[in-house]
Amino acid sequence: MIAGIERRRLGRTDIVASVLGFGGSEIGYQRVSGRTVDRLLGSALDAGLNLIDTAECYEDSEALIGRAVGARRRDVFLLTKCGHAGGWARPDWRPAALLASVERSLRRLATDHLDLIQLHSCSLAVLRRGDAIAALERARERGWARYIGYSGDGAAARYAIECGRFDTLQTSISLADQEALTLTLPLARARRMGVIAKRPLANVAWRHARKPAEPYEQDYWARLRALDYPFLRSAPDAAIATALSFTLSVPGVHTAIVGTTKPERWRQNAALLRALPVEEFERIRARWREVAGASWVGQV
Numbered sequence: 001m002i003a004g005i006e007r008r009r010l011g012r013t014d015i016v017a018s019v020l021g022f023g024g025s026e027i028g029y030q031r032v033s034g035r036t037v038d039r040l041l042g043s044a045l046d047a048g049l050n051l052i053d054t055a056e057c058y059e060d061s062e063a064l065i066g067r068a069v070g071a072r073r074r075d076v077f078l079l080t081k082c083g084h085a086g087g088w089a090r091p092d093w094r095p096a097a098l099l100a101s102v103e104r105s106l107r108r109l110a111t112d113h114l115d116l117i118q119l120h121s122c123s124l125a126v127l128r129r130g131d132a133i134a135a136l137e138r139a140r141e142r143g144w145a146r147y148i149g150y151s152g153d154g155a156a157a158r159y160a161i162e163c164g165r166f167d168t169l170q171t172s173i174s175l176a177d178q179e180a181l182t183l184t185l186p187l188a189r190a191r192r193m194g195v196i197a198k199r200p201l202a203n204v205a206w207r208h209a210r211k212p213a214e215p216y217e218q219d220y221w222a223r224l225r226a227l228d229y230p231f232l233r234s235a236p237d238a239a240i241a242t243a244l245s246f247t248l249s250v251p252g253v254h255t256a257i258v259g260t261t262k263p264e265r266w267r268q269n270a271a272l273l274r275a276l277p278v279e280e281f282e283r284i285r286a287r288w289r290e291v292a293g294a295s296w297v298g299q300v
Ligand SMILES: NC(=O)c1ccc[n+]([C@@H]2O[C@H](COP(=O)([O-])OP(=O)(O)OC[C@H]3O[C@@H](n4cnc5c(N)ncnc54)[C@H](OP(=O)(O)O)[C@@H]3O)[C@@H](O)[C@H]2O)c1
Pocket: 022, 023, 024, 025, 026, 053, 054, 081, 120, 121, 151, 152, 170, 197, 198, 199, 200, 201, 202, 203, 204, 240, 257, 258, 259, 260, 261, 262, 265, 268, 269, 300
């Protein structure tokens, strides 16, 4: 175990999570082998990981995780999402489709219950209609999930807090994505919601000397160039340590789910966590306020 990795309670839930969680999109999209995922999650669980996030549309991610966790199911909190059972490009927010997706997730994750089921970044209009949220409430009533959450950003995330029906919010928070710090987190904190920071390392987009080919990373890459934080020019591990510690220092954040394909990463990142001095945190915030444009909204 990483010497006493900190654990935080997710708001008013009974989930007490390691501050460094595991994000399951990369293992799916990059088609990591079952054997590598077994090693990756096995060694992370041994070292103190106890929260894994995935989704219905991250290719084989749920099945890979279900197999790797296996008999250690009770050692870990399993989080997944619904809304794109047919793939990211084909969202379906009808209640019957959402419930069918949750049932499929249970099978793939080889479990009889999820710890958290999240609506996967539906729009504000879908949230306002209410029936998608009601479907998750039904899943909770049926015992398929212990808690329900919203995963997304901006005005929809704000509404998800205000409506009072969700237990948790998963939202983008990093050096390159700070909108949530003023738009949603103070209210989420006041309402005692669990907060899961997604994309907490901004995809380490600063590692690319030139604009990355992957569109998913391009906004963060451009923002980080403009922000030009001096500490990102330091040794790679020192930069990661500051980036991750910034996300985890944001008031209201309970856990940060870093995505990785590499078996050694979780332990490496856990060992890098440190308490960020207040002045360092404030310098990062000040730089953001100075440079961030109106278009620098939370990235899904
Ligand atoms: N709408 C949504 O609900 C939504 C959207 C996006 C993401 N998410 C969730 O958030 C999770 C995390 O997001 P993400 O994976 O996009 O972003 P991220 O965690 O900010 O970045 C992941 C990237 O960081 C790299 N990395 C991690 N530790 C590193 C280190 N010490 N040194 C160098 N590189 C390192 C990984 O590469 P290696 O493979 O080399 O480690 C990977 O490419 C996802 O897996 C998913 O669960 C949800």
